[in-house]
Amino acid sequence: MDNSFFEISAAARKIGEKAMEITRPCFERIDEITEYNQLKMLRAFQDARVSESLFSGSTGYGYDDRGREALDRIFAQVLDTEDALVRHHFASGTHTLTVALFGVLRPGDTMLSVTGVPYDTLQGVIGIGKSYSGSLKDFGIKYEQAELLADGGIDYDGIRAALRPDTKMVYIQRSRGYSLRPSLLAGDLEKISTLVRGIAPDCIIMLDNCYGEFVEKDAPGKYVDLMAGSLIKNPGGGIAPTGGYIAGRADLVEKCAFRLTTPGTGKEIGCTLGHSRELFMGAFHAPHVTGEAVKTAVFAAAVFGLLGYNVTPGYDEIRGDIIQAVLLGNEERLIRFCQGIQSASPIDSFVSPEPWDMPGYDSKVIMAAGAFTLGSSIELSADAPLREPYAVWMQGGLNFHSGKTAVLLAADNMSR
């Protein structure tokens, strides 16, 4: 590895070389997935007949915005769904998921989470823990939860016991989020889907697909009725400046569009301003960039595994998301890890992250983020709450070459 621009100790370089060696078969597998998804994306662009004229954007109501329609078609095609709603109007992943939930759930309905407690920011939306005015609970939507097994696996018997013929929605979170459970693979989605459809054929199977896009060949559209994700994660390719997508059955996507804009106008309005080109370009890059992020995660798993730390997933485990957790064991190492990652960022490399009291957390949190887009986590980033088991969660990396250097600088910074 070239040492001309960054000072990496001989010891770290040696570990890096060993990590490259043992991950070779994993990288070959990632390349194969990336190529498949990249060509699927290219095919979708051509089938949607994308031309430069679609980038011009619209203002005001945004009627007849052909670029917007083409991007919806592209997302539907690559995610194997009937329809999609891809909009810069979604302010965050949580907002996108919220629109999907409010779009299809009605008072008296029951939503059943089958992957334990949902991602932190969704809890206030549902009305568990903190209950905000306007939460699903406030609108009379009931919530139930099937826990995961002790090892983080899916409890199929538990789902069978909790599911009733009239359960309106089964909710699945694919990514581990900030937990230590494994991410779900397409095969898990298929098993859940078969189980649910056998008991409650009309139940809507909804997927929080954040961090899962393009990590596997098999897209989730075959197994779920509706899914949502954020464009400042995998499917924005590091280029989309904001936004989200909802994809799934056409009748459900329409309901979500009615919620995002108005009942009646739905997908017909919502001007794209000047953002279409960035969203197209981001989508086109997304499969490749996701592959680079997965490589960065695999390399980090190998390096820190070789250094004797517990990592999850292991470098050679099959992944359903781009997140890598490393159990560092104490506070000082968490801080040094995050400072090492930050020092390798293209943006704000000269600042040093410090632990702070983040609202909503019961312990201090440290974060490394040197991103072009505020909060983007397809760009290399790391977060760690300063509490047991002193784990850091890292994700992203627009290209493996800089991701690799960041991992080695983090390792080096810990041994200093």
Ligand SMILES: *Cc1c(COP(=O)(O)O)cnc(C)c1O
């Ligand atoms: C990121 C994420 C969200 C929420 O997205 P925000 O953009 O942070 O609001 C929800 N679920 C999962 C699994 C996520 O990773």
